[in-house]
Amino acid sequence: MGNITIEVVRDDNIEPCRALCNELMAFQQSKATMLPEVFDAMNFDTRMKRSYDQAPESQVIVAKDDGVPIGYVFSTIDQPDERSRNAYPDWAPRGGKGFYPNWDDLPAKIGCLNNLYVRDGYRAMKLGSKLFDMSIDWLESSPNVDIIFIYVSNGNDAALNFYLSRGFTYSHEVFGGFIKAVYKFTRK
Template sequence: MERNITLEVITDGNIEACRDLCNELMAFQKSQATLAPEAFDAMNFDTRMKKGFESALESQVVVVKDNGVPVGYVFSTIDMVEGETNAIPDWAPVKDPSTAQGFYPDWVQFPQKIGLLNNLYIRDDYRDLKLGSQLFNMSIDWLESHADVDLIFIYISNGNDAALNFYLNRGFTYSHEVFGGFIKAVYKEKKTWVF
């Protein structure tokens, strides 16, 4: 069958088309993890994407389909981040919470709205089509279009160096290790955005 690729922004709030893809992403992250891969056992569509989508101030989900079948997606949110949001969650594989860095570095001023590129995933058979770059660009364009957002963060699971390099090569700056290295954080500030 010939490919018929479409990129669709979900506007009706029904993100169910991403369920299998999100679960595949969580399994992929577990397979790549060198630190606490078992922590991914509790991560799935319901605990990660659906929960984040429902709690976000604003969100955007773009799904890539081939002949109507979802083969990739990007999920982005705008959240109001308070100081206590930076606490170490129960699921984090941290031995000593008093020494572990949370999601945000010390220089971030709270409260403020922060943009997040939460998930970006493309199935293997479609990665050579540069769909990841298209989804990334759509996400960043949407995040940067919010005048009251000065920071964008992306969190990369440990062991996924290809994703880390993907974001670093697209203008993001390495920030810090989250939860003792379980996650790596990269960011971009509004002053570096090009309009």
């Protein structure tokens, strides 16, 4: 391991996350206890790039070892409407609730930590915690973001427990249990 740096992407070039995102999708597929074949349709283009391009606001932070990407976190601030409350992405299994709970008072702006991944061999360095903290700081500093959601793929109990240990609360199953949603109200 050489010189570890952490950089916020400021030029909209998220391409350095391509291989990492694809590794994350393969990792999630390896952990899945429900419909692992659904992950065949998930990759950088169908998940991260599409979400990045559609989000009103987003942040990508990349950890590098001597300039080579080794981890990243991708977060967005979304403005859910009636359509998005019940939307199913192309890759999603049908059934159950969508991304957002059936709350009558769902905030106008919602923070979302979409992807967090660190390559094996670097996880013991606590880079995941550092990336997580940077993402949450950004989301909490955004005006009018009252709640943050994180969506955890089925079978990834270590990630679910990590987020629960960081003050998040279980919310609901997404797409019939394919994903578990956790949330946390911000300081507001």
